[in-house]
Amino acid sequence: MGDSTVTTLEGREEAVPQPVADGSDRGFLRRLRTPRRPRLWFEILLIAVSYWTYSLIRNAVPEQRAEALRNADWIWRVEHDLGIAVEESVNHTVNSVTWLIVGMNYYYATLHFVVTLGVLVWLFRCHPGRYAATRMVLFATTGVALVGYYLYPLAPPRLMNGGDFVDTVMVHQTWGSMASGDLKNMSNQYAAMPSMHIGWSLWCGLTIFALASVPWVRVLGLLYPVATLVVIVATANHFWLDAVGGILCLAFGFTVARLWYGALPHRLPQLVPPVSRPRPRTASPR
Secondary structure (H helix, E strand, O other): OOOEEEEOOOOOEEEEOOOHHHHHHHHHHHHHHOOOOOOHHHHHHHHHHHHHHHHHHHHHOOOOHHHHHHHHHHHHHHHHHHOOOOHHHHHHHHHOOHHHHHHHHHHHHHHHHHHHHHHHHHHHHHOHHHHHHHHHHHHHHHHHHHHHHHHOOEOOHHHOOOOOOOOHHHHHOOOOOOOOHHHHHHOOOOEOOOOHHHHHHHHHHHHHHHHOOOHHHHHHHHHHHHHHHHHHHHOOOOOHHHHHHHHHHHHHHHHHHHHHHOOOHHHOOOOOOOOOOOOOOOOOOO
16 A cells, blocks of 8 residues: 556566655644644743753853953944943942832843743734744753853943942842842842843834734833843843843744744644544445
């Protein structure tokens, strides 16, 4: 069954096996690329394991202090050449308004996780057909960021040699940074490039803008990464160019999802298409 026949010179027919694996392989790949309804228990487990793995790898990168400080000096010089080295002014200006900088410290500590998880839950409930592709963007973005942490250790502005930046978490005694205060020994302090605060917030903002139906919610989606950019600079946790690194990582994530699913996430159907089951064959009359 599944074989074809050829006629030899002697007139006998010989069976030639057909490669049945090709069709099944294509079918299996097509099934992997077809959006399906996500399972809650699997998604919770996947996100928990993925974040644990991300934290483990990020913090396992050796803290190359000398190289990280050299890279910070280089970034600072490049920004001066480009005329965008205003992080120190922003840091001091915002730090002079106590309620504002304290609010930014807590923003930096909480919204990075809260908003990202909130968008994932919203996608799970309201856009199941787009959930897997959009999640793939986030995972690919985070995965390539780990490569950046390993290949390009970078000290944040608040740790620069000879810099006049204010570590706002330390000064105002707020919890809010895994790289400051009592938590600094639990995190790699020299993993500033790329900024996943920007990568994740821009992922949230673009997803909300593309899929939300309420105009003011879409506007808030776009404002969220802008506010995050101001926060990471004002708290002296990142340079402007760290944000550029985060944007490039996100572009990579969208490219991976586009190649895998054949379309950008917001172009996929909102709902999961029903599973088509083959009809039972009926015996044909003789």
